Amino acid sequence: MAELTLNYAQGDAATRADALAGPAGPKPRRALSRRNIFIYGTLIVVSMYYLLPLYVMIVTSLKGMPEIRMGNIFSPPVEITFEPWVKAWAQACTGLNCEGLSRGFWNSVRITVPSVVLSIAIASINGYALANWRFKGADIFFTILIFGAFIPYQVMLYPIVILLREMGLYGGLYGLILVHSIFGMPILTLLFRNYFTSLPEELFKAARVDGAGFWGIYFKIMLPMSLPIFVVAIILQVTGIWNDFLFGVVYTRPDYYPMTVQLNNIVNSVQGVKEYNVNMAATLLTGLVPLVVYFVSGKLFVRGIAAGAVKG
Amino acid sequence: MEEARRPNQLFRNLNAKFAAIPMVLTALVVFVGGTIWTIVYSFTDSRLLPRENFVGLAQYERLWSSSKWLISIQNLFIYGVCLLIFSLVIGFILAALLDQKIRFENTFRTIFLYPFALSFIVTGLVWQWILNPQFGIEGVVRSWGWTSFSFDPLYNADIVIYGILIAAVWQSTGLIMCLMLAGLRGIDEDIWKAARVDGIPMWKTYLFIVIPMMRPVFITTLVIIASGIVRVYDLVVAQTGGGPGIASEVPAKYVYDAMFLSQNLGQGFAGSTMMLLSVLIVLIPWAYLEFGGKKRG
Numbered sequence: 001m002a003e004l005t006l007n008y009a010q011g012d013a014a015t016r017a018d019a020l021a022g023p024a025g026p027k028p029r030r031a032l033s034r035r036n037i038f039i040y041g042t043l044i045v046v047s048m049y050y051l052l053p054l055y056v057m058i059v060t061s062l063k064g065m066p067e068i069r070m071g072n073i074f075s076p077p078v079e080i081t082f083e084p085w086v087k088a089w090a091q092a093c094t095g096l097n098c099e100g101l102s103r104g105f106w107n108s109v110r111i112t113v114p115s116v117v118l119s120i121a122i123a124s125i126n127g128y129a130l131a132n133w134r135f136k137g138a139d140i141f142f143t144i145l146i147f148g149a150f151i152p153y154q155v156m157l158y159p160i161v162i163l164l165r166e167m168g169l170y171g172g173l174y175g176l177i178l179v180h181s182i183f184g185m186p187i188l189t190l191l192f193r194n195y196f197t198s199l200p201e202e203l204f205k206a207a208r209v210d211g212a213g214f215w216g217i218y219f220k221i222m223l224p225m226s227l228p229i230f231v232v233a234i235i236l237q238v239t240g241i242w243n244d245f246l247f248g249v250v251y252t253r254p255d256y257y258p259m260t261v262q263l264n265n266i267v268n269s270v271q272g273v274k275e276y277n278v279n280m281a282a283t284l285l286t287g288l289v290p291l292v293v294y295f296v297s298g299k300l301f302v303r304g305i306a307a308g309a310v311k312g
Numbered sequence: 313m314e315e316a317r318r319p320n321q322l323f324r325n326l327n328a329k330f331a332a333i334p335m336v337l338t339a340l341v342v343f344v345g346g347t348i349w350t351i352v353y354s355f356t357d358s359r360l361l362p363r364e365n366f367v368g369l370a371q372y373e374r375l376w377s378s379s380k381w382l383i384s385i386q387n388l389f390i391y392g393v394c395l396l397i398f399s400l401v402i403g404f405i406l407a408a409l410l411d412q413k414i415r416f417e418n419t420f421r422t423i424f425l426y427p428f429a430l431s432f433i434v435t436g437l438v439w440q441w442i443l444n445p446q447f448g449i450e451g452v453v454r455s456w457g458w459t460s461f462s463f464d465p466l467y468n469a470d471i472v473i474y475g476i477l478i479a480a481v482w483q484s485t486g487l488i489m490c491l492m493l494a495g496l497r498g499i500d501e502d503i504w505k506a507a508r509v510d511g512i513p514m515w516k517t518y519l520f521i522v523i524p525m526m527r528p529v530f531i532t533t534l535v536i537i538a539s540g541i542v543r544v545y546d547l548v549v550a551q552t553g554g555g556p557g558i559a560s561e562v563p564a565k566y567v568y569d570a571m572f573l574s575q576n577l578g579q580g581f582a583g584s585t586m587m588l589l590s591v592l593i594v595l596i597p598w599a600y601l602e603f604g605g606k607k608r609g
Contacts, residue, residue, distance in 0.1 A: 142339075162362075213327065214327035
């Protein structure tokens with residue numbers, strides 16, 4: 001004790017003794033230390049790079065064309081107009097068709113909703129079977145499935161075209177829904193399998209003893225207990241399927257193009273005068289659904305992508 | 313117990329096997345079957361429709377003598393290396409900054425991650441607009457009086473791939489940051505205390521202690537970025553459409569164009585097989601490290 005008090009007088013050694021003793025109470029910190037200025041300064045500058053595109057999209061979509069030609073893309077609109085939004089939704093043209101993005105929006109809804117439901121239903125039952133009802137050979141198929149998630153889609157594009165054509169689903173919405181369910185399966189199965197494995201095994205055993213079967217346990221015990229993971233899966237799938245472009249453009253006819261494909265066709269169409277404000281309103285409209293999902297779901301989204309990231 | 317055993321193994325867990333049918337079909341028919349089918353047909357001279365006229369390696373010879381494919385590979389290489397470096401470095405630095413027990417951590421994380429929720433099409437289109445030479449950054453800087461300022465990556469064949477890179481970094485670093493942050497949070501608090509007691513400066517602690525400890529996180533991240541790099545397609549389609557000319561073509565676009573636009577299926581199959589090969593080069597060593605090591609240990 002005496003030694004410690006002695007050391008206390010000698011500045012440098014004192015910090016060492018403190019560190020060894022562990023922090024006692026919060027360390028007093030000046031708000032404007034050099035360290036803090038550096039940290040917050042860097043974070044704020046980087047934040048601006050990240051926020052800039054969103055800001056530019058919003059600002060541009062609220063300006064009239066004359067203002068865009070005259071001014072600066074970063075300046076806020078002098079005269080706010082919602083006409084570009086209306087035009088993007090209802091009148092924007094792809095080639096000769098001038099129905100606006102609304103058709104793509106509804107197509108995307110009609111693709112996303114069934115795909116999400118179907119893929120989650122299949123994957124959750126599958127993950128449950130893998131976690132609790134292990135059977136011979138299951139691991140082999142599961143490994144193939146996970147490896148399949150890394151195969152470039154381009155390799156499987158054409159064989160699936162043939163499969164869908166054989167089934168008579170090529171070009172329509174159902175074919176695309178099936179494709180989304182197939183490609184959602186690796187990651188979702190992994191997600192559910194890991195979650196169900198983490199649940200206490202006694203629960204499953206008790207239900208078995210009480211005579212519940214495969215489906216009984218799934219619907220009465222597993223399903224009610226795993227709401228959070230279902231929400232994570234929904235977030236993952238809604239954003240993933242809504243943002244898909246490749247499958248939409250390959251497996252559907254122009255009438256059924258999802259929103260992303262239609263958006264690209266509108267903005268990158270070579271005909272007519274470029275209306276940048278309408279283009280940005282259309283872009284923002286397409287990004288709105290995943291953005292809303294993102295901002296509403298908050299931490300669950302992070303969990304979802306973390307789960308999506310550890311595939312494999 | 314002996315009596316309770318069912319006579320036939322095939323009928324054990326019948327419901328589970330029934331439930332696994334979609335998985336088995338997907339794994340065998342689509343993933344394995346589809347891949348083998350594409351590889352086999354890459355040795356044929358299929359054009360509009362697949363046909364079984366085998367021509368050996370002719371498609372591959374054509375592929376590797378096509379300037380469009382060579383540019384695609386070159387672009388993919390530049391894009392891949394740069395994206396790996398930038399997203400790992402920026403992602404890690406951001407994660408390290410957010411890990412300093414700062415205020416507003418959630419706000420900053422939300423800002424860095426939101427681009428990841430947006431599709432590559434939206435990303436490509438908004439950066440196409442920002443990089444527009446007439447109205448975008450170039451135009452704005454020129455209007456400030458610096459009239460010779462030039463920054464038009466999307467219209468300059470030499471640097472167009474870096475224009476795409478800017479958008480890709482914007483879209484994907486948030487994810488990397490999140491993974492790294494999770495990795496940093498997994499590091500034992502005592503390591504930091506020990507390093508501080510020994511008087512090791514913070515940057516050294518990160519570089520020589522924390523990063524080596526996060527090896528598994530880095531490897532997983534690397535695999536994720538790498539498999540995403542090979543797939544890059546939507547971003548290029550939206551941002552440049554492969555232009556100017558063929559300066560920003562990428563393999564995935566080459567494959568799509570060959571299969572569905574120029575009715576040259578054989579080329580598409582050969583191209584996609586090469587893409588598969590490049591993924592396997594990354595994947596197999598990783599799988600060996602990840603799973604092979606565990607069995608031994």
